[in-house]
Amino acid sequence: MKRWLTLSLLLATVVAMGLRCPRLGQRPMHNDEAVNALKFRQLWERGEYRYDPKEHHGPSLAYATLAAERLTDAPDFDHLTEARLRFVTVVFGVGLVLLLPLTADGLGRRAVAWAAVFTAVSPAMVFYSRYYIHEMLLVFFTFLMMVASWHYWRSRKIGWALLAGAAIGLMAATKETFVITLGSAGLALFLNQIWNRLLDASKPPASVPRLRPGHLAAAFAVWLAVAALLFSSFFTNASGPLDSLRTYGPWLNRAGGDSPHIHPWDFYLHRLVYFHAGKGPMWSEALILMLGIIGAGAGFVRKGLGDGNASFVRFVALYTLLLTAVYSLLAYKTPWCLLSFWHGFILLAGVGAAVLVHTVRRPFARIALTILFLAGAGQLAAQAWQASHDYSADPGNPYVYVQTAPDILNLVDQVTALAEFSPEGHRMVVKVMADEGDYWPLPWYLRRFERIGWWAEMPPDPWAPVMIVSAKFGAALDEKKTHRMVGIFALRPGVFFELYVDAGLWRDYMAKRPAKTD
């Protein structure tokens, strides 16, 4: 690898880390992050994991976290932090940059350098790298599959085939939507082969032996073995592998519209290209989209690709366009799903930037264009920083979706402070009552309480020293003066909790607590 390319990748990795790592625990845990964290708790404390075919995706996130926490000598679950959990997805987000050199003979070396820059600074990539959900793992394993398949295609060495098989197994064990990725990749491969045969003379090098069915069978076996290993929770859950197939029933219903996450076709593109809500700033990753379209075009016209491979670029373009179309047409949409196709656009943007710089002949213009693209990347990095920090929980951020309000941390602080004053400490009884069980991520934040109960409706006996009650219930548990309603706190925009505290406990707390300083 050339020194300038190594240096570019190193710089991109540093930038990627610099944007992803600071203040990882700042944003309140999202509902889904807390669910994933509590599922990991079962694995961490009891060595148990059971795949749920109805919800919560595959086991790879929990096992990746287990590996990370064991390697880093993590504390017990009560003392585990948001930052520790989110660092797992950061590793996979940065891993996308580190995998890029393996595509140098496909995208071209200059394109790889640009793609590394755009991967590092893309606000969507940065924001969701700091999100303890499955999406970044799916994108990483997909890219690993793509890289390994490309190298197998070029070399026909069985090692690459086995790696590709393992990557598909990991994709399967990450998220059910891997079938969309795999289907799009398969169709893109087919269409690209037709293009190669009918419109392009480029073929695999003559020295490469023919595709061997044995290699493909071995790759398929590794795929199944990896998926079975993880879905069966390392042979402790016999129904896991079968559940990994049964899961498509509920998920197909959701994809067809039986879900609260039904959005119009332009939901993703609206967030990526131009998003402006309320008094917040304007957000756009249009530069990546524009360069991606140029890169895709270059693959089809085979111009300006330098040391890149037109067939590979074309495959990436077809795969990306198909994936974008499928995700846009599916009624079920959550914004993090865009990462799968957006990563394709980022690879193509790398090609697009390299093509444009390569096409310009005058050295001065070439330098000017390079500076222009770097400035664009800098602006994307600034957006990524804003999205991850100042606007990390703000509905004006295009990537924020049903995000927990920071105000809920005030409730958590209050309940924790009460426990410190209660003679029972964290054995103080706390009852949480929320309509339809809408109390997440509180189970994460209140995990140290040993005697905490959770209800999806008002129970016959709601009384306890501390009661956290959905405002929807209009509970008025302070009418008898045995308790005080000491505040209303927002869980999310439009979702509120009332905090009721035993009158005696509150009196003692107010009398003994140290004075607050602002």
Place this chain on the structure above:
Amino acid sequence: MKISYDSSRRRLGISFCLSIALAVLNCCLGADSPQPAAGADAAQSAAGGNLVPLDIKLPSPAFKGTPKEIQLSSFVEPLSDKPRPPMMVPPGLTNLAPAAKLTCSDKNATSDMLAKLTDGDKEASDTSIIFLRKGTQWVQMDFGSPCEIFAIVIWHAHNAAKVYHDVIVQAADDADFITNVHTIFNNDQGNNSGLGVGTDREYFETHEGKLINAKGIKTRYLRFYSKGSTESALNEYTELEVYGRPAK
């Protein structure tokens, strides 16, 4: 005194029978009562503080999928759909706020900005709302001379479902709030702003505003405190109305 032998024997017999009956009754009742030793133990435990708390099995959290995104500006709480009952006040009161001099703890708030608080525009649009800095902030009204205040209405911001924290309204005789300070409303139950422990409830912002009964308090100065909302650490104000009359 002559006592007959027969009557003495009869009394002795009755006494004997009563004694036996009482003894039997005592034994029977004793069998149903707590054992003296056990009762003593319980009393000892209570005195020594060795009671064990009743360990109630509480339900575990049920894992849940991604919740539904709720559009901003839509109220989801069961807010009353009935109009607020009118407050009974003496006749002839006027809104004193437009004529009052406004000042503020946030030095970035200009007089033009503060004028919006008394311009009669109570709409939920961005142009009607002013923003004050994070933390505890106040807006102060100076009526120029003492007034009798009967009703205060506060609109922080009703552009979305939200609750303002640590809302306090105080009256005083001097601009620095040192002399004759009275708290009219205080829902800062945790005393987070250091102005005393509040006893009023927090409330949802609505288009009706928060109506506070000032009970005819005589004052020249009013201060309105808040410390951010469930939505943001910033402090929003849309409108303030103060109904009263010049003090006699």
